[in-house]
Amino acid sequence: MIFPVLLCGGSGTRLWPLSRKSYPKQFADVTGDESLFQASTRRFSGEGFGAPLVVTGDPFRFIVTEQLDALGVKPAGILIEPEGRNTAPAAAAAALFALRKDPEAMILLVPSDHAVPQPEMFRDAVKLGAKAAAEGQIVTFGIVPTRAETGYGWLETGAESAPGLCRLERFVEKPDAATAETLFADSRYLWNAGVFLAKASVLVEAFKTHAPAILARVAEAMEAAKEDLDFTRIDPAIWATVEDQSIDYAVMEKAGNLSAVRFEGHWTDLGGWESVWLESDRDEDGNAVSAHATALDCEGSLLRAEDPDQELVGIGLKNVVAVAMRDAVMVADMSSAQNVKTAVKVLKERGAKQATQLPVDHRPWGWFESLVIGERFQVKRIHVHPGAALSLQSHHHRSEHWIVVQGTAKVTVDEEVKLVTENQSVYIPLGAVHRMENPGKVPMVLIEVQTGSYLGEDDIIRYEDVYART
Incomplete structure (x- = not known):
């Protein structure tokens, strides 16, 4: 059984304005009807694959659960990085987590922003490398190049050790144009997909040998991790001391037990708008x-x-x-x-908010967007998922009017609880303790009109919250 480890903590700024820090490209519909993260989850599921382990950042934890729920997938775990420290610490944390679950666990480290139009071919490539991985190899996947690409790292391969499998001689950094042409002309060289398959125990041993300081600090951070709902929160104070390093540089370029599988199918990492253009009809x-x-x-x-x-x-x-x-x-x-x-x-x-924030703000209960902002007032559209509820809260500086335009809202205002249906409204006075819930089986949408001296999102006092945000 191979357990996919989906790495999805990046910011994806090269696909701005579609991808932003608040909602990066891996969660967006870049090339199809589902997100890149969802496509990656589907790609490594089915026969031979276990439930995925997800490594992500705190702002994206509920986006991850929402998108997995839409696929009907229950993850093996969701690790929350307090801050991005590159792929080496994330890989070490995932390997240690997997070892706790199963000493014989085999993990597949996968960035979640790749596009693979023929997922069954990539699954077959992974299964091809599984025997070598079970025998103690770290297996990576080289893409047969279609052009002299300067935006990817490359792999130099050696002699074939088994059908479709060869020794990995070295990693090549992103080349200049002339070097890329030379590499493209030589069949030994492949694009580096950044995907690795290994037993978790083998990967941990590789860290012990080649990056012991990273492993030691990550192990401490994992020991001090805390469970929060369905998430495992890595200790932030210790994590902040972990070296920011890629797994290629920290471990893979130094390891001697590496093999590579040649992947003949189509692949791209959607690292910029030109690659999106190439992938589009x-x-x-x-x-x-x-x-x-x-x-x-x-x-x-x-x-x-x-x-x-x-x-x-x-x-x-x-x-x-x-x-x-x-x-x-x-x-x-x-x-x-x-x-x-x-x-x-x-x-x-x-100081432009467009640099990092989308107009739509995603929350664990749904999303909202600002429609109009003026002096001392703001109009929002709020979408609440079926069965979801906002926190029990109050505001110091604003009052609110809610008008339900779709579904039914269960509204609490101080001691009063009532149902508000389509075309009905309710007033939330300044300072009132209130909450809205969606008790129905369809999305609930309302228009909120805020008035007051300060309308920032930080003017919230939470008293109860099903998402543990108090």
Whole structure:
């Protein structure tokens, strides 16, 4: 049995404005009808695979559970990193967690932002490497390249040790254009997918040998971890002292027991808008155009309008990326699309909330979005999942009016509890202790009008909360 370890704590800034710190690309619908995280979960499920272990950050813990619930998947565990420390500490924590569950556990370390249109082929590749992994090898997966790519690391492979399996000679850092052409021309070189298969015990031994300081601190942080609902919270004080390091650099480049499986199928890590364009359906002029976008006399361009109330029109564009959202628009030459990270940095320095926050704010009970903000008032649309409830709370600086437009709300205001149905409203006075719940089996949607001297999200005093946020 192979247990997938889904790594999904990254911020994905190269796909801004679709991907932001508050809701990064792995949870977004980038190329299909489900998120990259959900697609990764499906890819490594079924015969031969156990329940996934997820490693993520605190802001995303309820997004993870919501998206897994939508797939009907119960995880083996969800590890909460207090802060991102790169892939080496995350891998060490996952291996230690798996060892507690099963001393013979075999784990598959997988980034959750890859696109693999033929998932059954990748599953077969993983199963091909399982025998070597069971015998003590650390198996990685090299993608047969289709171009001289400078945005990926590469692998140099050696002699074949079994059908489809070969020795891994060395890791090659992201090359310049000339070096990439040389690597592409040599069949020994493959793209590095960053996916590793090994027994958890073998991986821990590799850390003991090559990165003992990282392993020691991670082990301490895991020993001090606390259970919180369905999550395992790694100790933040100890975790902050762990070296920020990639698993390639910390362990894999130094280990001698590495093998590689050649993967002949299609794969991409969707590291930027150019790769999204390559993965998208394109017309005869090479344009990838979303449902609410129009390309007139354009060539080789990507036009995406993410809001159904928008219409994006490109005229006479060539090799251009244009992504429009309700609160932000990004336009770039395709060759410069990798510089989106720089744009995000500039926006952060200017204090623009669009740099990190989406208009829709996801919470464990559902989501909300601000529709109108003015002086001393704000209008929101609030979506509450069936059976979900907001915390019992009060506010110092604002009062609220709630108007139910879909479903039924169970509303508590001080000592009074009542049902509020569609087209009915309720008033929440300043300072009143209140809560809204969705007792029904369909989503509940309401319009909230806030009025007061301060309307920030931090003006909340929580008294009870089913999501342990008090």
